[in-house]
Amino acid sequence: MTMVQMQPPSTGAAPVPGTVADAMETAGPQVCGDMTVEVALSVMASARTGHLIVCDDDGVCTGLHTRAQLTAVRDSSAYTDRVQLRDIPVDPGPFASPATTMAEAGHAMRYRRLDALPVVDEHGNALGVLAQAR
Helix, strand or coil, X not given: CCCEECCXXXXXXXXXXXXXXXXXXXXXXXEECCCEHHHHHHHHHHHCCCEEEEECCCCEEEEEEEHHHHHHHHHXXXXXXXXXXXXXXXXXXXXXXXXXXXXXXXXXXXXXXCCEEEEECCXXXXXXXXXXXX
C-alpha cells in the first residue's frame, strides 16, 4: 500500500520576516517511492497540485517530482505501468529550512532551474514547498 500524507506536521514556531516560512505553501501530498507514475499523476490531479513530495518509510523527504517530470516519464518509450517514483532519478536537493532567507532560496532555485523547492525541518520532514510564481 502507498502512503499519502496530506497535511504537514505543525511546527508551532512563528515565521521570521523575509524567510521561506513567509512564502511557502503547504506541502500538499506526500507519498512514498513505491507509488506508480500513473497513481502519482492521479493524486496530483485530485489534489490540484503540480508537485508531489516523495518521502522514505520514516517520513523523511527524499525529493520532489513535478507533473512535467512525471508526464515526460509516462510519455517515454521506456515507460511501463510498473514504473515507480523511486525508479525515476531525482535530484536529491537542495532543500530549504523555514529560516532560509528568500534571497538564498531564490538563488538556489534560479541556479538549479527549479520550479519548486521542498522546505524541511531539522529532521528532514517536509513542512511545505516554495514554488515559483506563475
